[in-house]
Amino acid sequence: MRERLSGIDRPTIVDVAKVADVSRQTVSRVLSDHPRVAPATRRRVEEAIENLGYRPNRMARALVTRTSLTFGFAAVDMRNSHFGDTCSGMQSAAREHGYYLVVTELDFDDDRGMGTLETLLTLGVDGVAFFPSFFADKEIELFAATSGCPVVMIGREAKIPNVVSIAMDEDRAADLVVGHLVDTGKRRIGILMNEMFPEVVHGRFVALQRAVTERTEVGNPPVEAGHPKIQQGRNATKKLLTKHPDVDAVIGFNDTMAMGALLACHDLGLRVPEDVAVVGYDGISFGAITNPPLTTIVQDSIGMADAAFKALLAAVQNGTPPDGEVVSWQPELLTRGST
Template identity: 35%
Template sequence: MTQLPDVARAPTMADVARAADVSHQTVSRVLSGHPNVSAKTRAAVTQVIEQLGYRRNSAARALATRRTHTLGVIAVNTTLHGPASTLSGVQEAARERGYLASAVTLRMANQAALTEAMQHLTTWGVEGVIAITPQRDAVKALAALDTPCPVVTVEGGHTLDLPGVSLDQNLGARMITEHLLATGHSTVWHVAGPQDWLESEARTAGWESALRDAGATVPPPLRGDWSPMSGYRAGQQLAGHVLASPGRGDGLTAVFVANDQMALGVLRAFREAGVQTPTDVAVAGFDDIPEAEFFPPPLTTIRQDFTSLGRSSIALLLDHIEGRTTESTHLTVAPELIVRASTARRNTPRAE
């Protein structure tokens, strides 16, 4: 290896090649991860890159390869835990694969907003787009959109003729419901999310099907809007029902809440009314937000693997960008049941 040059300007690939005593092409192969480079040469070139502080010129690379290595992300309602965590997982997965992910966040996902977002991203030369569209209206708008590049949906359901990735929301709800039934409850009540959200729809369907399969009564669901306040109001109704039932023997001993934020509101309403969790009523949520294990009591919930969602969606998008597939593949990520103190086993009273 030759002596490192003393360059006042930003180092170039040519500087790296001279210092490492290799060709320009060899440096390019190292940078692109090409397999036809020996481990010794790769280590030497990498060391020079680090010592010189060389950074690739993305514009020059794009001109040479006709690839920008930039992906677009359209995300809706990122103030909520699910969409925000999904966006983070997608961006992290893109970085792992050597891509920049440029995001456009929307409060509403009608066709005009989606069209504007797509146009904005394509002006930046994105090679493909991840669309995080968990609402039914957003899915309909996306279906009507003229997409100029490959698009992969995340949590957009499997009704579109587009490749997509989603958590198995239905299975997650079944797991929670079956867990509560297995701990001694005769049925499980439900605080559902908003009607226009596909995740809410799937979670309600999973809860109901688990009850029907077990031959249990299906109580009328209450509905919230994902917020703790809406959960608090639902919890007040549920607490009133519990306290108005002599002996509390009408089957309201367990509640599955469609997300952890609403479950927090339910728990507060129960505490204020003197309904103890889990002694009187067990409570379970969905999402496993970072605070869930610190709720009073720690919350049983369903953990979503946002890292897997991100990696799967990016891998699927790159398969389409690089021509490895043209199929509208739909991938599903498995949920995980996290059992905590809020659903401790129910002790059935002995007959007197």
């Protein structure tokens, strides 16, 4: 046997076969629970497997079966627990169905994340989900066409051939948020946008702008942008409130930006929600422990993760790639102290 770099050699199916005094195929049959193996033989093989500490090589297996029972999931920012939630949800779904989930963080510097997806493919996954999408529809279409496996996009609605997209109904969410703010007497609503990913962000922005324009007399909302993080949300809010002192409500692109907004209000000596109301998007668990607790649009991450997995599974099982399907998810407004 050739040496591995690490110096230790793992036993192969042939090693097991030798020890159990059978052929590799018989070992393979034991591994896959084939019925036609004599009980005594099976026992001998199992013993050999146990003694040698044999583990089947999934890569070799995938090579010949052309199926790895593995899906890939690429998410943008593991530090934001919203993505962690979704990732965790997909893991559970995958496990339940005998699949394995390989998670990877989208590396924006590697061709805006496309490099990460490419590498995921080379790993031999049976399907790919990504969340969210930095890419233009055309790019995704091309990727899906050449990927050779089903592709699911989470976080943005888009009718793209061979791609299932799973996203929240942004119009409904915007109506919920803005409606609630107006109902509680707010009149001048500002928006904190995510400056990073125009493709992802656009839908939410348009929906919010529409809702604000429709429901307030003042019309077009003032906007400030920053990275979707706490500190950047804080800075953006300060700018927003300084430029527009009449703003009495701030909508954050996501919960972390909204958390930054809470801090900014505190910095500026403004009371929340009396002087300025704050709303976020996502519904991450840490929203419950802010001061005051954060009102937010809850995206059912587990549900969406589950849907993403099911879409991949269905595509694999039916042998047909998914087809421009859009799964729309209903948002819920979780009202807490910040409004």
